[in-house]
Amino acid sequence: MISSRFPISLHILTLLDDANGAVVSSDYLAGSININPVLVRKEIMNLRKHGFVDSKEGKGGGSFLAKSASDINLGDVYKSLRNQNILGQSKNEPNPKCPIGKQINQHLNTLYSDAENALVDNLSKQSLADFASKFK
């Protein structure tokens, strides 16, 4: 299943788009998503690192989109969440003495990265603006 971080990130971005440039606090975001504010701040940290949002510290601070919603594409958001290669990464360690087990991870990884590319390509067809427009 797509990491639950993806819906959180998308939710944040959608709310920020909805705020129309206004600064939004992590507490407000957490309230809408219904998760802990610290988790929100962690996701924002990632979104900021990837240039999707920016934040302002201190009183009256919060986050806002760092670029136009039409310049943020959902495939890129998805990709921003992977450490290396999200989808597969079999952490399982098959028996190296088995001729199949020995090489299966290598083949699985190829399979996964192809499949994941197809998924990302699909997500990339949509911008945050497209997605957010569904709420209007």
Place this chain on the structure above:
Amino acid sequence: MISSRFPISLHILTLLDDANGAVVSSDYLAGSININPVLVRKEIMNLRKHGFVDSKEGKGGGSFLAKSASDINLGDVYKSLRNQNILGQSKNEPNPKCPIGKQINQHLNTLYSDAENALVDNLSKQSLADFASKFK
């Protein structure tokens, strides 16, 4: 990340293909995958339910492919693992008082099922025979 059940199922199927019709015990499978035999038997139960494999009880028993490896396609294997719709299914319950939160799951689900279709279509390009041939 794709459920870790997918690699397990694929591993099982690949080993059964490799066995060339011979009956393979869940202990042997578990040994190659390096997981608990009971987990293997559970996956086999699912694979059997979907007609990919069949099993023989009792002494000398085990599992074997129920159809030709070229008639088993990886997209179908993937699909056999989902309860309803694997990928997304935001279990998160956003705040219903928030105009965005209220409807986001509905939009996420659409997004997910499109993306998942793209992924499954990609996997469907490959049969078990194609996959297994990489090991030779």
Place this chain on the structure above:
DNA sequence: TCATTCTGTAATTATTTTTATTACAGTACA
């Protein structure tokens, strides 16, 4: 026929991953 070697399956426990909570330093505003 009966000991043996399997499967099927439930119940329980252990482990890992995910999420929430607490805490507090630092920043900016008024």
Place this chain on the structure above:
DNA sequence: TGTACTGTAATAAAAATAATTACAGAATGA
């Protein structure tokens, strides 16, 4: 200079996964 935020670490709680134990039932073959 108090207040309302962010940033971040550390810890605890909860949930999801996986392993283990256990045992009934099926098929085989000595």
